[in-house]
Amino acid sequence: QQQVKQSPQSLIVQKGGIPIINCAYENTAFDYFPWYQQFPGKGPALLIAIRPDVSEKKEGRFTISFNKSAKQFSLHIMDSQPGDSATYFCAASNGGGDMRFGAGTRLTVKP
Amino acid sequence: GAVVSQHPSWVICKSGTSVKIECRSLDFQATTMFWYRQFPKQSLMLMATSNEGSKATYEQGVEKDKFLINHASLTLSTLTVTSAHPEDSSFYICSATDPGKPSGEQYFGPGTRLTVT
Numbered sequence: 001q002q003q004v005k006q007s008p009q010s011l012i013v014q015k016g017g018i019p020i021i022n023c024a025y026e027n028t029a030f031d032y033f034p035w036y037q038q039f040p041g042k043g044p045a046l047l048i049a050i051r052p053d054v055s056e057k058k059e060g061r062f063t064i065s066f067n068k069s070a071k072q073f074s075l076h077i078m079d080s081q082p083g084d085s086a087t088y089f090c091a092a093s094n095g096g097g098d099m100r101f102g103a104g105t106r107l108t109v110k111p
Numbered sequence: 112g113a114v115v116s117q118h119p120s121w122v123i124c125k126s127g128t129s130v131k132i133e134c135r136s137l138d139f140q141a142t143t144m145f146w147y148r149q150f151p152k153q154s155l156m157l158m159a160t161s162n163e164g165s166k167a168t169y170e171q172g173v174e175k176d177k178f179l180i181n182h183a184s185l186t187l188s189t190l191t192v193t194s195a196h197p198e199d200s201s202f203y204i205c206s207a208t209d210p211g212k213p214s215g216e217q218y219f220g221p222g223t224r225l226t227v228t
Contacts, residue, residue, distance in 0.1 A: 031214075031215060032213075032214070032215030032216065034216075034217075036219075041202075041222070041224070042221060042222065043117075043204050043219045043220050043221040043222040044155065044204070044219050045219070046216075046218075046219075049216070089154060089155070093215040093217070094215065098157075098160070099145070099157070099206075099215070099217055100157070101154045101155045101156075102154065103153075103154045104153070104154050106152075
């Protein structure tokens with residue numbers, strides 16, 4: 001069922017660092033690429049999302065870079081903070097709402 | 112806007128019993144709702160897609176007779192785990208799409224932790 005490959009599995013950075021999480025997909029029918037942040041025991045919360053007609057989207061400290069030809073997209077977190085420590089999931093879906101998730105990246109930001 | 116709630120947030124039941132989990136869209140009408148299961152330290156795995164007024168579509172490997180899904184109204188979908196066993200213990204999360212929002216966007220509930228003893 002995993003149609004979206006995500007790396008790395010875990011990531012540790014110092015406060016202020018810029019963690020980068022990468023995802024790759026196969027299905028060219030996907031047209032919506034969100035990133036979710038999940039804290040333990042909570043549901044996933046939408047962080048930022050992009051569609052294939054743009055190559056980059058920035059919202060606050062979060063940036064998505066999208067490479068349609070390579071079928072890859074990545075999340076950059078600028079000036080990371082200890083409060084950003086969470087598990088991050090990339091996902092991809094088509095117009096029908098069929099959403100597939102990456103395996104997740106456990107991010108730890110050290111103070 | 113686009114808030115999804117789940118009830119209960121956690122439940123403990125004995126092996127062999129059934130448990131019902133509710134998913135509600137609070138401020139929009141959800142024509143489509145999704146049910147996911149998440150085991151510890153793993154990703155979300157889609158179990159089924161439900162459309163209001165019709166039968167749910169289950170993913171391969173998900174037993175439809177064990178995981179009963181009912182989407183009787185535009186704001187409520189229920190997942191009933193029948194004859195629960197310890198291996199059904201998991202975090203169950205629902206999501207919904209808002210027809211008034213761009214296609215593909217899903218809004219997730221806070222999840223329900225099920226523990227079967």
